[in-house]
Amino acid sequence: MTMDLQTLNRMQSDFQSVAQVIASGLAAFSPRVIALAAKWQRDDLVPGLSDLDFRLICADETSVEEWIEIDREIGRIHLKMVTEHPEWNRINEHTVGAAMRVSEVLDAPELQGHGHAPA
Numbered sequence: 001m002t003m004d005l006q007t008l009n010r011m012q013s014d015f016q017s018v019a020q021v022i023a024s025g026l027a028a029f030s031p032r033v034i035a036l037a038a039k040w041q042r043d044d045l046v047p048g049l050s051d052l053d054f055r056l057i058c059a060d061e062t063s064v065e066e067w068i069e070i071d072r073e074i075g076r077i078h079l080k081m082v083t084e085h086p087e088w089n090r091i092n093e094h095t096v097g098a099a100m101r102v103s104e105v106l107d108a109p110e111l112q113g114h115g116h117a118p119a
Contacts, residue, residue, distance in 0.1 A: 011045050018092050025077040030070055032062040051091050056099040
């Protein structure tokens with residue numbers, strides 16, 4: 001399926017806007033949040049089908065209590081976005097998915113050498 005450049009640019013802009021809202025909100029909430037990663041690329045975008053599948057990476061030192069509070073904040077950010085930006089609801093259909101510690105990402109052999117994690 002080929003899409004026109006205007007549609008592609010709008011989707012990329014919306015994806016980037018959602019990512020920015022989530023990332024900036026989490027970064028302001030907790031210094032333990034290291035990165036927000038998305039598992040999509042420009043060529044993967046399909047209008048009406050593509051959504052955002054984020055992964056959260058936190059510091060190894062993140063405590064259980066901090067993980068719980070970060071997860072709650074993810075829910076608050078998501079609720080605020082679906083309320084304030086209904087135009088994003090299709091691509092922002094669920095909260096951030098899996099969360100990992102930095103060491104888990106760096107130790108995952110299936111991620112090494114595939115452009116997903118530093119080697």
